[in-house]
Amino acid sequence: MKFSLTLPRSFRTGTVVVAVLAATGWALRPLAEPIREELRSAEPAPRLGSLSDALGQGMNVLGGLRAMLADFIYLKACLDWEDTRLDQTIAGLRLATAVDPSSLYFWLNGASMMALDMSNWRVDAEGGAYKVPKARQRQIDREQAALGLAFLEEARRFHPRAPTIYEKMAFIHHIRLRPAAEDEAGANAELLRAAELYHLASTQPGAPFYDVRLQASLLKEAGHFREAYDALVKIYPTLPKAPDDPGYARRPIKNPPPSENEVMAAQAGDVFGRIRDLEKQLGIAPGQGFQP
Amino acid sequence: MNSMAVPFSFARTSLIAGNTFLEAVRQRLFLFLVLLAVALVAGARFFHEFDFGPDGGVPELKFLFDFGLGALIFFGSTLTITATAQLFFSEIENRTALTLLAKPVWRAEFVFGKFLGAWAVVGVFCALLTGLLAVLLWFRTGAILAANPGAFLHGGRIGLGDIAIVCGLQWLKFGVLAMMTLLVSSFSGTNLFSVVMGFFVLVICHLQAFAHQAYTRVEASSVALGLMIETLARVFPDFQFFNLADKVGTEAGLDAGLALRVAAYALAYILVFGFLAVFSFRRREI
Amino acid sequence: MTTAAEASVPAAAPSSGAPVAIDLCGVTKDFPVGLRGLKLRAVDNLSLAVPAGQVFGLLGPNGSGKSTTIKIVLGLLEPTAGTCRVVGVPSAQVESRRNVGYLPEAPYFYRYLSGAELVRFYARVCGVPRQRLDARVREVLDWVGLTGAAARRVGTYSKGMLQRVGLAQALVHDPRLVILDEPTAGVDPAGSAEISSMILRLKSEGRTVLITSHLLAQIEDVCDRIAILDRGRLILEGAVAELVGRRDRQALIVEALPPGELAELRVWLAARGRALESVEQPRARLDEIFLREVARAGDGRKEAGP
Ligand SMILES: Nc1ncnc2c1ncn2[C@@H]1O[C@H](COP(=O)(O)OP(=O)(O)OP(=O)(O)O)[C@@H](O)[C@H]1O
Ligand SMILES: [Mg+2]
Numbered sequence: 001m002k003f004s005l006t007l008p009r010s011f012r013t014g015t016v017v018v019a020v021l022a023a024t025g026w027a028l029r030p031l032a033e034p035i036r037e038e039l040r041s042a043e044p045a046p047r048l049g050s051l052s053d054a055l056g057q058g059m060n061v062l063g064g065l066r067a068m069l070a071d072f073i074y075l076k077a078c079l080d081w082e083d084t085r086l087d088q089t090i091a092g093l094r095l096a097t098a099v100d101p102s103s104l105y106f107w108l109n110g111a112s113m114m115a116l117d118m119s120n121w122r123v124d125a126e127g128g129a130y131k132v133p134k135a136r137q138r139q140i141d142r143e144q145a146a147l148g149l150a151f152l153e154e155a156r157r158f159h160p161r162a163p164t165i166y167e168k169m170a171f172i173h174h175i176r177l178r179p180a181a182e183d184e185a186g187a188n189a190e191l192l193r194a195a196e197l198y199h200l201a202s203t204q205p206g207a208p209f210y211d212v213r214l215q216a217s218l219l220k221e222a223g224h225f226r227e228a229y230d231a232l233v234k235i236y237p238t239l240p241k242a243p244d245d246p247g248y249a250r251r252p253i254k255n256p257p258p259s260e261n262e263v264m265a266a267q268a269g270d271v272f273g274r275i276r277d278l279e280k281q282l283g284i285a286p287g288q289g290f291q292p
Numbered sequence: 293m294n295s296m297a298v299p300f301s302f303a304r305t306s307l308i309a310g311n312t313f314l315e316a317v318r319q320r321l322f323l324f325l326v327l328l329a330v331a332l333v334a335g336a337r338f339f340h341e342f343d344f345g346p347d348g349g350v351p352e353l354k355f356l357f358d359f360g361l362g363a364l365i366f367f368g369s370t371l372t373i374t375a376t377a378q379l380f381f382s383e384i385e386n387r388t389a390l391t392l393l394a395k396p397v398w399r400a401e402f403v404f405g406k407f408l409g410a411w412a413v414v415g416v417f418c419a420l421l422t423g424l425l426a427v428l429l430w431f432r433t434g435a436i437l438a439a440n441p442g443a444f445l446h447g448g449r450i451g452l453g454d455i456a457i458v459c460g461l462q463w464l465k466f467g468v469l470a471m472m473t474l475l476v477s478s479f480s481g482t483n484l485f486s487v488v489m490g491f492f493v494l495v496i497c498h499l500q501a502f503a504h505q506a507y508t509r510v511e512a513s514s515v516a517l518g519l520m521i522e523t524l525a526r527v528f529p530d531f532q533f534f535n536l537a538d539k540v541g542t543e544a545g546l547d548a549g550l551a552l553r554v555a556a557y558a559l560a561y562i563l564v565f566g567f568l569a570v571f572s573f574r575r576r577e578i
Numbered sequence: 579m580t581t582a583a584e585a586s587v588p589a590a591a592p593s594s595g596a597p598v599a600i601d602l603c604g605v606t607k608d609f610p611v612g613l614r615g616l617k618l619r620a621v622d623n624l625s626l627a628v629p630a631g632q633v634f635g636l637l638g639p640n641g642s643g644k645s646t647t648i649k650i651v652l653g654l655l656e657p658t659a660g661t662c663r664v665v666g667v668p669s670a671q672v673e674s675r676r677n678v679g680y681l682p683e684a685p686y687f688y689r690y691l692s693g694a695e696l697v698r699f700y701a702r703v704c705g706v707p708r709q710r711l712d713a714r715v716r717e718v719l720d721w722v723g724l725t726g727a728a729a730r731r732v733g734t735y736s737k738g739m740l741q742r743v744g745l746a747q748a749l750v751h752d753p754r755l756v757i758l759d760e761p762t763a764g765v766d767p768a769g770s771a772e773i774s775s776m777i778l779r780l781k782s783e784g785r786t787v788l789i790t791s792h793l794l795a796q797i798e799d800v801c802d803r804i805a806i807l808d809r810g811r812l813i814l815e816g817a818v819a820e821l822v823g824r825r826d827r828q829a830l831i832v833e834a835l836p837p838g839e840l841a842e843l844r845v846w847l848a849a850r851g852r853a854l855e856s857v858e859q860p861r862a863r864l865d866e867i868f869l870r871e872v873a874r875a876g877d878g879r880k881e882a883g884p
Contacts, residue, residue: 021568
């Protein structure tokens with residue numbers, strides 16, 4: 001009797017609160033579920049047993065603070081990078097991208113640090129470019145490039161349509177792996193691989209115009225004139241030649257008339273000149289070649 | 293007795309809200325905003341000086357935005373919970389609620405007045421911080437573009453509208469959080485208990501995504517258990533919804549329709565928690 | 579005059595037959611104390627009717643349940659049993675507080691507001707029309723003698739000033755029923771006297787006043803009816819005049835008599851079969867001296883401001 005007066009009321013209130021909230025949750029399902037689906041689809045499914053994926057998922061709890069935490073870790077990695085502390089830098093980059101894989105910048109810059117800067121550090125640590133045998137230097141370059149490429153491969157899971165990732169991969173193949181190849185055939189293979197990656201980049205939404213130009217010039221360098229020619233001929237009609245060019249249909253997402261900057265970046269005239277050059281090299285008679 | 297009827301009055305509610313807001317202002321609650329602003333400007337300066345490499349403009353803006361938003365979320369959550377609990381309990385502990393509720397004032401007017409006052413405090417905080425962040429970003433964007441007109445060809449430019457949407461959604465989330473804190477306060481005996489519970493609930497709401505994953509797994513093995521976890525998972529709102537910042541600065545940009553639906557979700561929860569807070573407070577002894 | 583035994587029966591309409599402002603019927607209030615579900619009965623089966631237009635005093639030792647009763651009347655507490663109506667409206671309803679002014683015991687207000695802002699806030703909450711607001715606020719602040727301190731933060735007020743500003747907020751919306759819980763606690767004798775005369779003025783304007791106090795002399799001066807509570811129970815209720823008047827005694831105050839004449843007076847009384855029971859030196863009451871001296875010190879004392 002003594003107890004019965006207070007306990008039931010708070011108990012009743014608690015029950016009502018929980019019941020109403022549960023009912024609200026059910027009632028709001030048509031509103032909430034699509035939102036949840038939309039947010040979930042933006043993230044790749046975590047791989048089973050992957051520590052970094054689990055970490056990234058766990059960091060969801062932080063909400064908007066997650067990006068800031070990742071920024072902190074990345075800044076720390078940058079400080080380690082300035083001090084050329086190799087292991088710490090790599091660990092920091094891995095952690096930062098695990099906490100917040102959505103930042104493309106972390107992946108791209110991290111890959112550059114791994115593939116380009118760190119091989120120099122290692123050579124320096126072993127006595128410098130004059131002392132360390134060339135073969136050893138090439139081996140270090142290949143090891144570091146592989147590290148950077150693997151890092152970018154990981155990035156592709158989160159940003160499958162980012163042209164910059166393919167560009168960075170192409171760049172590593174071109175700048176690092178080609179000189180580090182053991183023989184002429186290997187070097188050529190790296191060139192072709194880089195050209196292929198630039199082509200991949202050029203097919204992604206929002207890709208810059210220069211991807212195809214780079215692809216063509218690498219193909220040309222490797223002696224594949226015909227492919228270079230085909231690539232340029234294929235791209236030329238889609239390039240904006242003047243502001244308000246109606247035929248321009250390059251960027252699938254926002255499709256405003258081309259701006260002055262874009263016209264400049266497209267360099268349609270330059271592409272046309274290259275086409276003509278390649279025609280000469282391919283022995284195509286004037287007048288028989290490409291007609292815009 | 294109809295001529296004597298005292299209907300629920302928005303005027304009284306806003307009076308109570310105004311008084312609550314005034315209390316926060318006169319307690320110099322906003323003074324810490326000055327410190328925060330100084331820190332943000334200093335941060336902007338730091339990111340400007342920091343060497344982000346050849347096309348450093350894009351990451352510079354990203355870092356500035358992340359830190360500004362991080363400060364907003366972190367201090368905003370803290371402010372929401374502590375200020376709401378404090379503004380509520382100052383009335384109870386100083387026994388001013390005694391005088392106020394002895395007037396022809398509905399308990400619902402009191403609860404919603406307290407809510408609106410606290411939410412306005414958080415709103416001013418959010419607006420000032422967002423404004424400062426927007427100005428800093430706008431300023432830096434201009435400088436970066438002047439140095440390199442092509443800096444943002446591949447995205448990375450942070451639109452003022454996006455900032456407003458992201459920060460506005462955070463403010464709505466704080467509204468839900470404030471109302472939840474009020475619900476706890478409506479039966480809690482002390483300020484400290486409300487604050488601790490407020491943070492606890494905040495964490496739970498951020499963990500909702502896990503609960504949802506959990507019940508989809510469990511449902512396969514046991515329907516009853518799955519149903520139970522699902523019910524539990526539905527008791528709290530999911531605060532992950534309010535976090536659309538990932539899309540800012542990308543080519544796709546923010547989805548305004550999605551933001552609108554999240555806003556509707558927040559308002560629905562504010563009303564439901566408000567109703568429950570009134571329900572629980574209605575018979576509290578003052 | 580009612581005794582506790584009779585009081586358990588729902589209160590009969592008071593002798594005057596006036597309409598009832600507050601009607602408590604069998605009100606009991608238990609507070610849970612301790613963890614083991616122990617209860618403290620603060621008000622025990624209280625039935626009381628406060629007639630409209632009178633000053634009603636609620637007396638009793640500390641902890642006898644006076645403030646608890648008042649909170650029940652105002653709907654701040656819910657009675658464990660029984661009903662309470664204010665002008666016929668159950669206390670649980672907001673409407674019942676429409677025409678009520680309340681001064682809580684040991685009041686404490688929003689420290690960050692000035693006195694004028696505070697009274698203005700409550701006036702607006704009570705729906706005082708905007709065009710009358712400023713004049714009304716000034717008026718009540720003047721009544722309670724706070725005009726000089728109206729611009730100061732309430733946080734800087736002394737105890738007595740808090741009591742005065744509390745009185746101002748209780749009266750600002752011109753309520754028909756005024757409930758004052760120890761209005762003179764912490765107020766100096768001059769202020770006490772002012773409050774007494776204010777209560778009498780409220781009564782003369784036809785308002786009902788419910789007041790609790792420990793100053794029995796004051797209660798006696800202003801109240802029409804009183805009720806005495808002890809440990810939550812009503813032990814005595816009635817009109818003051820009936821309760822304190824003793825018809826079998828009289829006091830005569832005369833100029834000091836020399837001993838011889840006093841003896842003669844005794845003889846004169848004895849011849850008529852009467853006895854002189856006691857001879858005392860009447861003493862001026864300390865509060866009268868206080869009031870006289872303070873009044874002499876200056877008239878500016880009225881305003882408590884600097
Ligand atoms: N909220 C509460 N919880 C528990 N007990 C309470 C509460 N409020 C009052 N009481 C108890 O109820 C009893 C009556 O208290 P109340 O304040 O009504 O006395 P009072 O007559 O106003 O005394 P005073 O003359 O000292 O003001 C006291 O014993 C008090 O301890
Ligand atoms: Mg009392």
